[in-house]
Amino acid sequence: MAIVKTIWISFLIIKYKNMTLAFSTEINKKPTYFVEKIWQSFPEEKTADIFSYYLDGMDLVDYNFSCDAIDIRSKIHTIREDKSKRWKVGNKIHFVINNRTKKRLQFAPVVNVKSIQQIFITPNSEIFRVNVDGKWLEDSEIEKLALNDGFNNVEDFFDWFSEDFVGKIIHWTDSRY
8 A cells, every 4th residue: 555655646746746937026127026916816815824924035035025016917827938848737836036046935835737828929010919729819818918927018018028939828827818
């Protein structure tokens, strides 16, 4: 019985990897508020108790948590390149800032990847196009995607994705496109 249990646990460890999702605290010298936006994506009943633990760590890494930013729209997924196909449903997400530095901080509880969607972004001078899972998005859907990914507007989204991009939308909520 112990051998079977060990094999099963080993299978789970291999199947569902712990994955670090690193987030920038600034883009073009402007704060991203990704920490606050990601916190917004968690159910309210979780945030009060759990996040006080993470707030204490932010002082240690000089992160200026903004209570004003709590009123902004939540970041409910992230868009990432995944050439090695590492991101899979069930992987454990470790949300961090200052990755690979002495001030690395995990700022939220570990959660599972709920779903993955394929994304292709093609900006050009006349029209910006976004394809998710084989479907070309309408302008209103592109705006929703940009806001849900933590950008302030579609212009900022296409400033960031200024070249053709192929990747994945990594979801930790139930939202899909």
